[in-house]
Amino acid sequence: MIYTVTLNPAIDYVVSLDAFHPGEVNRSASDYKEAGGKGINVSRVLDRFDVSTTALGFIGGFTGKYITDYLTDMNIEHDFVSLQQDTRINVKLKAAGEESEVNGVSPTIDEEAYQTFIAKLEQLKEGDIVVLAGSLPSSLPSDTYKEIVAMLKQKGVMTILDTSGTPLTEALKASPAFVKPNHHELAELFDTEVKNDADVVTLAKRLHEEQQIDHVLISMAKDGAIYVGTGGVMKLSAPQGTAVNSVGAGDSAVAGFIYGWQSLENAEAAAKYAVASGSATAFSKTLCTKEEVEALLPTVSIEHI
Ligand SMILES: Nc1ncnc2c1ncn2[C@@H]1O[C@H](COP(=O)(O)OP(=O)(O)O)[C@@H](O)[C@H]1O
Numbered sequence: 001m002i003y004t005v006t007l008n009p010a011i012d013y014v015v016s017l018d019a020f021h022p023g024e025v026n027r028s029a030s031d032y033k034e035a036g037g038k039g040i041n042v043s044r045v046l047d048r049f050d051v052s053t054t055a056l057g058f059i060g061g062f063t064g065k066y067i068t069d070y071l072t073d074m075n076i077e078h079d080f081v082s083l084q085q086d087t088r089i090n091v092k093l094k095a096a097g098e099e100s101e102v103n104g105v106s107p108t109i110d111e112e113a114y115q116t117f118i119a120k121l122e123q124l125k126e127g128d129i130v131v132l133a134g135s136l137p138s139s140l141p142s143d144t145y146k147e148i149v150a151m152l153k154q155k156g157v158m159t160i161l162d163t164s165g166t167p168l169t170e171a172l173k174a175s176p177a178f179v180k181p182n183h184h185e186l187a188e189l190f191d192t193e194v195k196n197d198a199d200v201v202t203l204a205k206r207l208h209e210e211q212q213i214d215h216v217l218i219s220m221a222k223d224g225a226i227y228v229g230t231g232g233v234m235k236l237s238a239p240q241g242t243a244v245n246s247v248g249a250g251d252s253a254v255a256g257f258i259y260g261w262q263s264l265e266n267a268e269a270a271a272k273y274a275v276a277s278g279s280a281t282a283f284s285k286t287l288c289t290k291e292e293v294e295a296l297l298p299t300v301s302i303e304h305i
Pocket residue numbers: 181182183218219220221222223224225238239240241243246248249250251253274275276277278279280282
């Protein structure tokens with residue numbers, strides 16, 4: 001069974017305007033809301049690929065109810081721990097060809113809620129897959145993902161991690177099986193500049209070899225991705241197209257990799273599916289469909305480095 005963990009979910013409130021004028025009253029040309037947060041998006045995309053998951057994490061208040069109702073309507077299993085405080089709202093602003101984001105403040109996770117969540121993870125078994133994705137609520141210590149990865153690995157559970165900053169640095173010490181930082185997050189991780197593909201390969205190799213991560217996929221938005229792992233070293237081009245809404249592109253890439261890996265057990269095919277999925281989401285208003293991904297697959301080229 002695949003589980004996604006979103007410790008800090010969100011309603012994504014996506015607002016489009018022709019132009020944004022700070023300090024003035026602005027009116028949306030269009031807006032809509034979606035259940036978001038990285039693990040939840042992975043569940044949503046895998047559902048579109050006909051792969052069942054159970055979404056775990058913390059949810060609270062009327063915003064949390066919006067998310068659980070949304071998932072229930074989609075027939076996506078979920079088993080969140082309930083909080084009193086509201087789940088956050090993240091604002092995604094699209095104006096004059098630019099995308100800006102204001103991600104909200106997380107509710108507080110108290111010890112009792114955290115232990116209830118850990119008790120759910122304790123039930124998982126060898127062969128299960130867990131996707132840990134997104135920021136940590138500020139009330140949880142920065143080594144939370146590290147502790148969870150270590151605990152799950154002891155049970156024979158495959159762990160996949162998509163986060164950034166100190167929680168990522170810490171969790172790498174527990175060697176999750178697959179990580180997908182983008183190139184900015186990779187640079188931040190090593191406190192350096194990433195100027196070209198060679199720099200990306202050098203740092204991704206360090207993650208694979210020194211931190212013993214089986215699969216490292218560095219996503220680079222319109223420049224595709226670089227894979228370093230048990231499947232070798234390769235650069236994947238992104239399909240050409242017009243970016244409509246790139247919110248969820250990274251999450252779609254994570255879902256695409258899992259889908260490709262599960263169905264084919266081949267890292268090259270999985271990385272290709274990841275890139276096609278990310279791009280299909282970037283080119284559409286919302287998350288990709290399987291048909292959109294498969295239409296783009298032949299346009300992803302791979303160069304072995
Ligand atoms: N403008 C774009 N054009 C084509 N593909 C894109 C674009 N933006 C994102 N993608 C696709 O989505 C994947 C993930 O995007 P990226 O922006 O790197 O992730 P994140 O959202 O985690 O920062 C990329 O590897 C690429 O395949």
